[in-house]
Amino acid sequence: MSAGNALTRSAPWRGTAWLVGKLGISGRTLVIAIPMLWLGVFFLAPFFVLGRISLAEALIARPPYTPLFERGPDGSLQIIASLENYRFLMTDALYRNAYLSSIRVALVSTIFALLIGYPIAYYIARAPEPKRSILLLMVILPFWTSFLLRVYAWMGFLRSNGVINNTLISLGIIDAPLRMMQTDFAVYIGIVYTYLPFMILPLYANLTKLDGALLEAASDLGASPFVTFFTVTLPLSLPGIVAGSMLVFIPAIGEYVIPALLGGPDTLMIGRVLWDEFFSSRDWPVASAVAIVMLVLVVAPIMWLQSVQNRREDG
Amino acid sequence: MRGWFLPLAVAFGFIFLYAPIISLVVFSFNESRLVTVWGGFSTRWYGELLRDRQILGSAWISLQVAFASATLATVVGTLGAFVLTRFSSFTGRLLLTGMITAPLVMPEVITGLSLLLLFVSMELTLGWPAGRGLTTIIIAHTTFCSAFVAVIAQSRLRSMDESLEEAARDLGAGPVRVFFDVTLPVIAPALVAGWLLAFTLSLDDLVIASFVSGPGASTLPMVIFSKVRLGVSPDINALATIIIGFVLVAVLIAGWLMRRALRKGG
Numbered sequence: 419m420s421a422g423n424a425l426t427r428s429a430p431w432r433g434t435a436w437l438v439g440k441l442g443i444s445g446r447t448l449v450i451a452i453p454m455l456w457l458g459v460f461f462l463a464p465f466f467v468l469g470r471i472s473l474a475e476a477l478i479a480r481p482p483y484t485p486l487f488e489r490g491p492d493g494s495l496q497i498i499a500s501l502e503n504y505r506f507l508m509t510d511a512l513y514r515n516a517y518l519s520s521i522r523v524a525l526v527s528t529i530f531a532l533l534i535g536y537p538i539a540y541y542i543a544r545a546p547e548p549k550r551s552i553l554l555l556m557v558i559l560p561f562w563t564s565f566l567l568r569v570y571a572w573m574g575f576l577r578s579n580g581v582i583n584n585t586l587i588s589l590g591i592i593d594a595p596l597r598m599m600q601t602d603f604a605v606y607i608g609i610v611y612t613y614l615p616f617m618i619l620p621l622y623a624n625l626t627k628l629d630g631a632l633l634e635a636a637s638d639l640g641a642s643p644f645v646t647f648f649t650v651t652l653p654l655s656l657p658g659i660v661a662g663s664m665l666v667f668i669p670a671i672g673e674y675v676i677p678a679l680l681g682g683p684d685t686l687m688i689g690r691v692l693w694d695e696f697f698s699s700r701d702w703p704v705a706s707a708v709a710i711v712m713l714v715l716v717v718a719p720i721m722w723l724q725s726v727q728n729r730r731e732d733g
Numbered sequence: 734m735r736g737w738f739l740p741l742a743v744a745f746g747f748i749f750l751y752a753p754i755i756s757l758v759v760f761s762f763n764e765s766r767l768v769t770v771w772g773g774f775s776t777r778w779y780g781e782l783l784r785d786r787q788i789l790g791s792a793w794i795s796l797q798v799a800f801a802s803a804t805l806a807t808v809v810g811t812l813g814a815f816v817l818t819r820f821s822s823f824t825g826r827l828l829l830t831g832m833i834t835a836p837l838v839m840p841e842v843i844t845g846l847s848l849l850l851l852f853v854s855m856e857l858t859l860g861w862p863a864g865r866g867l868t869t870i871i872i873a874h875t876t877f878c879s880a881f882v883a884v885i886a887q888s889r890l891r892s893m894d895e896s897l898e899e900a901a902r903d904l905g906a907g908p909v910r911v912f913f914d915v916t917l918p919v920i921a922p923a924l925v926a927g928w929l930l931a932f933t934l935s936l937d938d939l940v941i942a943s944f945v946s947g948p949g950a951s952t953l954p955m956v957i958f959s960k961v962r963l964g965v966s967p968d969i970n971a972l973a974t975i976i977i978g979f980v981l982v983a984v985l986i987a988g989w990l991m992r993r994a995l996r997k998g999g
Contacts, residue, residue, distance in 0.1 A: 571753035
């Protein structure tokens with residue numbers, strides 16, 4: 419007997435089916451309702467709560483923010499909401515700098531990831547079959563190990579008595595250890611390292627589709643490999659470059675762990691500011707306002723760009 | 734791009750990818766407490782790790798959370814993908830499309846904070862969930878993991894031959910039977926892949942878990958993070974080596990199984 423048959427004949431199933439039919443709900447509606455309700459309650463609704471608390475004021479109480487409604491002295495309901503937190507974000511230089519430097523760090527890291535990832539993707543796409551699969555697996559393999567531990571690995575590497583400094587000193591190249599930990603440089607390395615597979619995979623997918631006849635034609639017409647690369651390969655791989663860059667840039671913007679472990683106290687990133695506002699200052703309303711501004715400034719344009727891209731692919 | 738430049742750039746890239754991991758593994762067998770100074774071969778940090786109740790306890794919590802959320806996420810994600818690929822029009826289709834792709838690009842700090850605020854407001858108004866801990870972490874992980882499962886399930890559902898489902902319907906099978914007897918067996922490998930991805934993502938998450946967890950429910954990444962923040966420590970190297978070993982074995986087994994399946998099929 420098949421699984422579906424056993425299921426539709428079982429007593430609990432028939433009971434439920436009868437009840438659902440009695441209530442006038444079709445099975446179709448029920449199937450739509452499950453993912454819709456789950457994501458509606460646990461993904462969409464939280465943003466409304468976030469927006470509402472960003473309009474409150476911090477209190478030392480449980481919960482640590484002012485209520486939305488309050489009974490006035492005459493017993494009438496009053497709505498308490500203020501844009502004070504947003505005004506604070508706009509006027510305080512710390513937050514503006516954090517947003518700007520998040521974008522800068524994400525941008526620089528994306529460019530480095532592209533410079534390191536492109537040759538690898540190109541090489542793998544051109545490699546013969548058994549070698550190609552093995553190299554591809556080697557690119558993905560680190561992604562399956564813990565992200566946190568990969569960042570930790572760099573701590574041991576970059577420390578003043580870490581692997582790099584010890585090697586350079588024993589080779590006599592430098593006398594005193596270079597200061598690499600707790601710098602923006604370490605943050606760039608951490609981001610590039612963590613997200614490199616996300617850059618390589620879309621580039622690889624794009625470059626394997628590249629028609630070899632075009633490259634041949636270019637060289638037959640007298641173009642040097644250098645010219646061929648910049649006039650044929652690079653322009654044709656633009657969609658892969660855009661996709662890979664987005665996959666690195668987006669998570670890098672909101673990154674918390676990498677600047678917290680590898681960055682210095684002066685490495686400002688918006689994810690870290692939000693975290694500190696919440697966990698150290700315990701100011702939930704300001705943390706919420708930081709999140710809302712991040713959503714509007716950074717995430718909304720990216721989501722819009724992606725939906726445009728999706729529509730183009732569908733159509 | 735021919736000649737010496739390309740192989741050199743590729744070699745550099747792979748050294749960049751693997752050198753830190755290799756040094757992590759090598760120094761896990763280091764006698765010295767100074768992680769990056771070699772003091773002789775020893776397995777003492779593995780012994781110390783196995784006696785560390787905090788790490789073992791949090792690893793158990795992480796495994797429970799990952800198992801539960803990967804399973805729930807596979808259900809929610811598959812249903813979402815099924816609805817979007819098989820029902821051409823219904824109210825809220827656009828909304829569901831947005832809700833199922835947005836978690837992929839949402840920064841973790843925003844997801845974590847907004848879910849925590851939701852849980853707190855729900856506790857105040859509905860009395861549930863009472864406090865935060867295992868349940869809230871599982872809900873949070875299910876939510877963001879279901880988006881990843883949905884992407885994988887959707888691509889499989891799109892590429893699958895729909896005439897199979899049609900044939901089953903023509904032969905008189907109801908929608909439930911068609912799903913369980915025809916659709917599900919066809920997309921099962923994709924769902925296994927989705928489950929594994931969700932399991933890994935859940936095991937790996939630090940930021941969202943930190944926001945929505947409560948006292949007494951620290952996941953493994955949370956414990957590792959609090960230790961690592963204070964600096965490098967050799968028992969974390971030992972833990973990393975064990976995890977890398979697990980992944981390597983799992984990948985080798987998966988590769989072997991896949992090759993066998995290919996040989997059978999071909």
